[in-house]
Amino acid sequence: GQQLNQSPQSMFIQEGEDVSMNCTSSSIFNTWLWYKQDPGEGPVLLIALYKAGELTSNGRLTAQFGITRKDSFLNISASIPSDVGIYFCAGPGTGNQFYFGTGTSLTVIP
């Protein structure tokens, strides 16, 4: 199956700092999705990207669909404690397949 690798694997930052994480794929994706998962819960969709080069914002979150269609970036500005969680990139493969990235764990220190 397709592999989505995320980096960094984990981040520890001070409240108020900006955060940047990325996701790379071994093959081309036509859609990139970013999810946040809180402990013991299902993922919640943050941002969806449908076009190479697209830059989309959702509040303090901004995501970009890489021009090669093999990567995507998520930035969080002015982090707050509730940003804590695991962030996953994801994308559909062929048919109904759906792949999640390896995840980036974010800890925000007040």
Next chain:
Amino acid sequence: GAVVSQHPSRVICKSGTSVKIECRSLDFQATTMFWYRQFPKQSLMLMATSNEGSKATYEQGVEKDKFLINHASLTLSTLTVTSAHPEDSSFYICSASFGSPDTQYFGPGTRLTVL
């Protein structure tokens, strides 16, 4: 927004027993439901995809006789873990879609512990 529920949220069972997990789309009709498994500190791994009224499509390495999936209606899919063993202990998450796979709404997950 679209809401997906799962029941139970937690279950503990003895080795060798079977466990059924329900996934419901509460305010929309889901043409496709997905089942994922997530081990601690790992990503979600797709187990199977089910379309209403037809047999589920299982990912490579997932035993269809062990993980029985039924998608009897547009709002309900069930996953039955048969003859559960401790290595089946995991967080099972379903999602539902009424269109393309990139429009998935996730349930809150079910924590299965097999003793």
